[in-house]
Amino acid sequence: MKILVLISNVPDTTTKIRFTGDNTSFDDAGVQWIINPWDELALTRAMELKEAGGIEKITVANVGEKATEPTLRKALAVGADDAIRIDAPAKDAFYVASQLAEIAVGYDLILAGIEASDYNGNAVGGMLAEILDYNSVSAVSGINIEGDKFIVNREIDGGSQVLNITGPLVAIVQKGIAKEPRIPAMRGIMMARKKPLNVANPIEANERTQFVNFELPPPKAACKMIDEENAKEIIKLLHEEAKVL
Amino acid sequence: MSILIYTENWDGKFKKLSYELVSYAAAIAKEMGSKVIALSIGDISDEELSKLGDYGANKILTVKDERFTSLDNRAIANAVSAAAKIEDAKIVIFANSNLGKAIAPRVSVKLEAGLVTGVIALPISIDPFVVQKKVFTGKAIANVQIDTEVKIITFSQNSYEVVEVENNATIEAFDPSVVDGDFSTTVTETNKVTGKVLLTDAEIVISGGRGMKSGDNWGGLEQLADMLSAGLACSRPVSDEGWRPHGEHVGQTGKIIAPNLYFAFGISGAIQHLGGVSSSKVIVAVNKDAEAPIFESADYGIIGDVNKVIPQFIEGIKEL
Ligand SMILES: Cc1cc2nc3c(=O)[nH]c(=O)nc-3n(C[C@H](O)[C@H](O)[C@H](O)COP(=O)(O)OP(=O)(O)OC[C@H]3O[C@@H](n4cnc5c(N)ncnc54)[C@H](O)[C@@H]3O)c2cc1C
Numbered sequence: 001m002k003i004l005v006l007i008s009n010v011p012d013t014t015t016k017i018r019f020t021g022d023n024t025s026f027d028d029a030g031v032q033w034i035i036n037p038w039d040e041l042a043l044t045r046a047m048e049l050k051e052a053g054g055i056e057k058i059t060v061a062n063v064g065e066k067a068t069e070p071t072l073r074k075a076l077a078v079g080a081d082d083a084i085r086i087d088a089p090a091k092d093a094f095y096v097a098s099q100l101a102e103i104a105v106g107y108d109l110i111l112a113g114i115e116a117s118d119y120n121g122n123a124v125g126g127m128l129a130e131i132l133d134y135n136s137v138s139a140v141s142g143i144n145i146e147g148d149k150f151i152v153n154r155e156i157d158g159g160s161q162v163l164n165i166t167g168p169l170v171a172i173v174q175k176g177i178a179k180e181p182r183i184p185a186m187r188g189i190m191m192a193r194k195k196p197l198n199v200a201n202p203i204e205a206n207e208r209t210q211f212v213n214f215e216l217p218p219p220k221a222a223c224k225m226i227d228e229e230n231a232k233e234i235i236k237l238l239h240e241e242a243k244v245l
Numbered sequence: 246m247s248i249l250i251y252t253e254n255w256d257g258k259f260k261k262l263s264y265e266l267v268s269y270a271a272a273i274a275k276e277m278g279s280k281v282i283a284l285s286i287g288d289i290s291d292e293e294l295s296k297l298g299d300y301g302a303n304k305i306l307t308v309k310d311e312r313f314t315s316l317d318n319r320a321i322a323n324a325v326s327a328a329a330k331i332e333d334a335k336i337v338i339f340a341n342s343n344l345g346k347a348i349a350p351r352v353s354v355k356l357e358a359g360l361v362t363g364v365i366a367l368p369i370s371i372d373p374f375v376v377q378k379k380v381f382t383g384k385a386i387a388n389v390q391i392d393t394e395v396k397i398i399t400f401s402q403n404s405y406e407v408v409e410v411e412n413n414a415t416i417e418a419f420d421p422s423v424v425d426g427d428f429s430t431t432v433t434e435t436n437k438v439t440g441k442v443l444l445t446d447a448e449i450v451i452s453g454g455r456g457m458k459s460g461d462n463w464g465g466l467e468q469l470a471d472m473l474s475a476g477l478a479c480s481r482p483v484s485d486e487g488w489r490p491h492g493e494h495v496g497q498t499g500k501i502i503a504p505n506l507y508f509a510f511g512i513s514g515a516i517q518h519l520g521g522v523s524s525s526k527v528i529v530a531v532n533k534d535a536e537a538p539i540f541e542s543a544d545y546g547i548i549g550d551v552n553k554v555i556p557q558f559i560e561g562i563k564e565l
Pocket residue numbers: 013037453454455456457479480481482483494495496497498499510511512513514515516517518521531532533534537549550551552
């Protein structure tokens with residue numbers, strides 16, 4: 001069995017967000033890039049499954065320009081066996097999914113994150129599944145393999161479920177899929193240098209959406225402070241002033 | 246031409262979220278001069294279905310096929326796509342819920358439609374079609390244009406007021422022509438949260454952080470939640486420690502919520518926590534550290550000890 005983990009390259013979660021060019025593009029000056037937190041957990045789970053046996057190889061893939069390679073190298077250092085970078089800017093979700101569909105065939109399990117923490121698209125995994133006509137399960141919080149079946153835990157609105165489903169499967173993962181992300185050890189970093197990072201050319205594909213511009217949320221009014229002894233006062237204010245109680 | 250909305254039900258009942266979707270779609274339909282068609286999958290009475298009409302749905306398509314209870318992504322996507330084609334839908338709207346987010350991307354490929362998830366307001370313009378969404382986990386807002394003929398969006402909860410209208414909807418049985426092969430999900434276990442206010446549904450949320458010190462200390466928060474019919478939430482370390490169930494964890498890596506009122510007790514207000522709660526209309530923070538970043542995002546604050554403040558809140562609510 002082979003696993004493909006989709007890796008989105010995103011700004012560190014503590015990045016201060018700024019825009020340039022009349023607020024039409026994200027200002028990436030000085031930004032630290034990381035593996036999207038969900039993808040990092042997905043990769044961790046893939047490693048755990050491999051250690052349990054029966055997984056031939058774990059590949060990581062990214063649609064991005066050369067600047068995303070350090071992020072893929074990090075994924076190799078965590079433990080992926082090889083990496084594919086499709087050499088194109090990630091124009092929109094459909095464009096990205098179309099590119100990934102070219103390299104995803106042959107994998108039994110494809111792990112995508114529920115959303116990339118930059119543009120919060122929530123789309124690539126599901127689109128890829130539909131393009132390939134594969135099964136998909138979303139909001140996955142656990143995955144195990146039993147024979148030719150995947151045993152999947154997923155969150156539904158108002159609860160959770162356990163289900164089984166056959167591959168090839170696109171599992172769109174969220175919290176719970178793995179406990180803590182693995183951090184690369186020194187040995188992993190050394191080995192990552194020798195692991196293959198293949199570059200593929202993009203195919204023709206359309207983009208269907210475009211960012212017109214961005215805004216920062218309006219600054220918040222100052223917080224109204226109440227003394228600890230008069231805490232009850234807040235309840236009154238919520239009732240009479242804010243009218244939310 | 247029409248606008249199609251996919252309405253979710255919980256055990257045969259609609260929630261406010263469904264009415265928000267209908268009201269929202271009706272407002273867009275009015276601007277475009279088109280009709281609102283609601284698709285409902287599940288065993289729901291006609292009386293319940295007709296409530297969708299009270300918020301502006303012109304026609305309700307109902308699918309009562311047992312097989313859909315497995316919530317199979319492919320099967321539901323096929324059914325929604327079939328309805329969209331038959332009704333000549335130019336806009337398809339889902340809730341930005343677990344199910345909506347699972348289905349919408351598949352439908353968008355089927356209908357060759359551009360997709361924007363997590364839309365928070367009426368479109369900025371219809372032609373070109375531009376909608377607003379939050380990006381960078383709530384740290385910014387983006388205006389996104391969809392360039393395809395058919396447009397798909399998932400709409401965030403609590404972003405639109407429900408509006409009742411004078412209107413009568415027709416109810417029609419709909420056969421989405423799905424075949425057994427479309428269903429590949431076999432559900433072996435379902436755990437539903439019952440008897441509690443659903444966190445993503447709650448108008449008021451009571452949340453505790455590491456400052457609560459231990460899981461045994463939650464009695465006051467539970468009492469507050471009871472009194473206010475509020476949902477309970479927590480920061481990530483709290484669920485990691487096992488003080489509270491994982492389902493209550495909010496933030497960038499937990500649930501994203503947007504209640505009218507959010508109480509943060511003993512939560513420092515880390516950027517990843519705020520990512521999940523910053524859309525709340527009013528935030529109340531109680532923290533003993535005057536420098537805690539939560540106060541920058543809060544509307545009302547108390548610098549003080551949660552153990553002293555919570556009993557006063559309980560008393561204050563009794564007096565309301
Ligand atoms: C990639 C990533 C994703 C993350 N995702 C999330 C997420 O989704 N959700 C999330 O919550 N966190 C998330 N985190 C963790 C986040 O960075 C913070 O560590 C976390 O939110 C802190 O939780 P806390 O506020 O409960 O605890 P702390 O930061 O320890 O704050 C406790 C607060 O309680 C106050 N306090 C202590 N005692 C009392 C008292 N008696 N009375 C009043 N106040 C008191 C203290 O002054 C302090 O401000 C994430 C981190 C990373 C790196």
